[in-house]
Amino acid sequence: MSRRKSGDALTVAYIPSARLEPLITIKDTDDLIKARTEMELGDFSQLPVLRGKKPVGVVSWQSMGRALARNPAATLADCLDIDFPRFRLDDDLLQAIGDVNRHGYVLVMGDREQIVGIVTSADLGEALADLTQPFLHFERLEDILRRIFDALKARGALSSEDVGRALPRSSRELSAPAQQFTLGDLVSVLTEKAVWPRITSMFERVTFQRSLQEAVAARNKIMHFRELAAADERTVAALPNLIRVSAQLLVDLANGSE
Structure with a gap:
C-alpha cells in the first residue's frame, strides 16, 4: 500500500x-x-x-x-x-x-x-482498516499510560514536582490529571528516573523509554501522514507488544496497591 x-x-x-x-x-x-x-x-x-x-x-x-x-x-x-x-x-x-x-x-x-x-x-x-489500525493502537497505548499516570497520582506516588522535573518547559498545570497531557508528556513523566521505580522493577527504564519515544515519533509522523522510515514501520508493527507489556504494568500497579 x-x-x-x-x-x-x-x-x-x-x-x-x-x-x-x-x-x-x-x-x-x-x-x-x-x-x-x-x-x-x-x-x-x-x-x-x-x-x-x-x-x-x-x-x-x-x-x-x-x-x-x-x-x-x-x-x-x-x-x-x-x-x-x-x-x-x-x-x-x-x-x-x-x-x-x-x-x-x-x-x-x-x-x-x-x-x-x-x-x-x-x-x-480493507484499506481503511489498514489506515486506521495504527491510530487505534496509539489510542490504546495512550489510554494505558494515562491510567498509569492517574493511578500513581491517586496513591501519592506522583507529585507536581515529579511532573515539573520531567517537563521543565511545560506550560500545563503540573497538578492536572493525565487527560491534560500529550502522549509525549506522559512518556517523559512516567519514564523519568525517579518515577519509573514506582511503576515497576521488572523492566529496564532506558530500553522501555526508548521504545515509547520511538512510538511517539512514529505517531507524530502518522498523524501528519508523513512518509515512514523502515524503523518507523518496525515500531508500528511492534505496537501490539508495547501495548501488551504496558497493560501488564498497569495491572501490576493496581495489584500492588491492594
Whole structure:
C-alpha cells in the first residue's frame, strides 16, 4: 500500500486494487457463461467488460440477477451496467468513497482512458482498516499510560514536582490529571528516573523509554501522514507488544496497591 507524504491528498492510488496486473476482464463479444465462470473462479462480485481496451460496462451478480429475472435468455449485453463510476489514480479517494458505497465498486482509469484497476467495497474496507489500525493502537497505548499516570497520582506516588522535573518547559498545570497531557508528556513523566521505580522493577527504564519515544515519533509522523522510515514501520508493527507489556504494568500497579 502506498505511503503519502505530509500534505498530500489521499488518492485512489492508495488502494492496492486501483492498480492490478493482471487485471481480469472479459470482452463484450464473450457470452454470459464466460462472465459467470470468471466471476466464480476469481470470487469477483463485478467484472469489467471491454471493447478493445476501453470499458463499455460492468457485469455484476446484481446486474445479472436483474436481467435474468426479466429474461431467462438474457445475454451478456443485457446484463451490463453501462453507467459505471470511474476515477483516476490521482483523484481524491474521499470523493470516490460515495460511489463505491452506492455502486459497490468504481473503475480506475489510466491516462489513455484504459482501465488499470477496480476498487470494490471490500477493497475499500480493507484499506481503511489498514489506515486506521495504527491510530487505534496509539489510542490504546495512550489510554494505558494515562491510567498509569492517574493511578500513581491517586496513591501519592506522583507529585507536581515529579511532573515539573520531567517537563521543565511545560506550560500545563503540573497538578492536572493525565487527560491534560500529550502522549509525549506522559512518556517523559512516567519514564523519568525517579518515577519509573514506582511503576515497576521488572523492566529496564532506558530500553522501555526508548521504545515509547520511538512510538511517539512514529505517531507524530502518522498523524501528519508523513512518509515512514523502515524503523518507523518496525515500531508500528511492534505496537501490539508495547501495548501488551504496558497493560501488564498497569495491572501490576493496581495489584500492588491492594
